[in-house]
Amino acid sequence: MEIKGKIIVVTGGSSGIGRALCRRFVQEGAKAVVVADVDEEGAKAVAQEIKGIAVSCDVRNEDDMIHLIDATEERIGPIDLVCSNAGIIVLGGVEVPNESWQRIWEINVMAHIYVARAIIPRMIERGGGALLITASAAGLLSQIGSTPYSVTKHAAIGLAENIQITYGDQGIKVFALCPQAVRTKMTRDHKGGGVAGVDGLMEPEQLADAVMDGLRSESFLILPHPQVEAYMRRKTADYDRWLKGMRKLQARYIAGEPLKK
Secondary structure, X not given: OOOOOXXXXXXXXXXXXXXHHHHHHHHOOOOEEEEEEOOHHHHHHHHHHHOOEEEEOOOOOHHHHHHHHHXXXXXXXXXXXXXXXXXXXXXXXXXXXXXXXXXXXXXXXXXXXXXXXXXXXXXXXXXXXXXXXXXXXXXXXXXOXXXXXXXXXXXHHHHHHXXXXXHHHHOEXXXXXXXXXXXXXXXXXXXXXXXXXXXXXXXXXXXXXHHHHHHHHOOOEEOOOOHHHHHHHHHHHOHHHHHHHHHHHHHHHHHOOOOOO
16 A cells, blocks of 8 residues: 555554654655644644644544544545554553543544444445554563553454454455554653563654555554564464463563563
């Protein structure tokens, strides 16, 4: 998939991965980039920088998501690619309060569903389109230290897979972006990106390079950290051994020891 001449919407576009994608899409010749974020001022700042359009949008609210799609298509034209990118992390295990579980579920999972409901029928009607879901390597592997993040990112991967299976023959391209640690607000308070930084902390601009490669090759999985594919193979080759290894990694992380997989 080429970006030149395309109309693109990016949620969570005011900072981090979203901002890097917005900037890169413009560099690649996108016709228009819509920067959507609950941080309205941040979205406006990015939109001004790239000469795009800012839309205030709370991805937890389906009406906001419908408005985002409607407003974009009415003002600019048919959307070619939606990057459903907004996401959060909540630290802790199953003891995390219900309110926090609900919030991360709405942002990390339901937001993608709201986007899909709003845009897929329109894309099918006009012959096709694309959806990029920012998941995480945690959705393919796991996230030590955050059960809610691991669970919701697994759900995001499952959703992306099912959308691709269900609508792929009707012209809908789906991409699942699955990085490890990236230098964003999410990793700011964790030295080296935390346990997810085992293979280094990637800059958002580097991730944008990987996204461009993935879009051009039309690869379902976009893995900015190539090591993730090897970890996936280890997991599926011997699940019990992989789980044991992850427990050892967790123990080293808790003890503050150097991390190696």
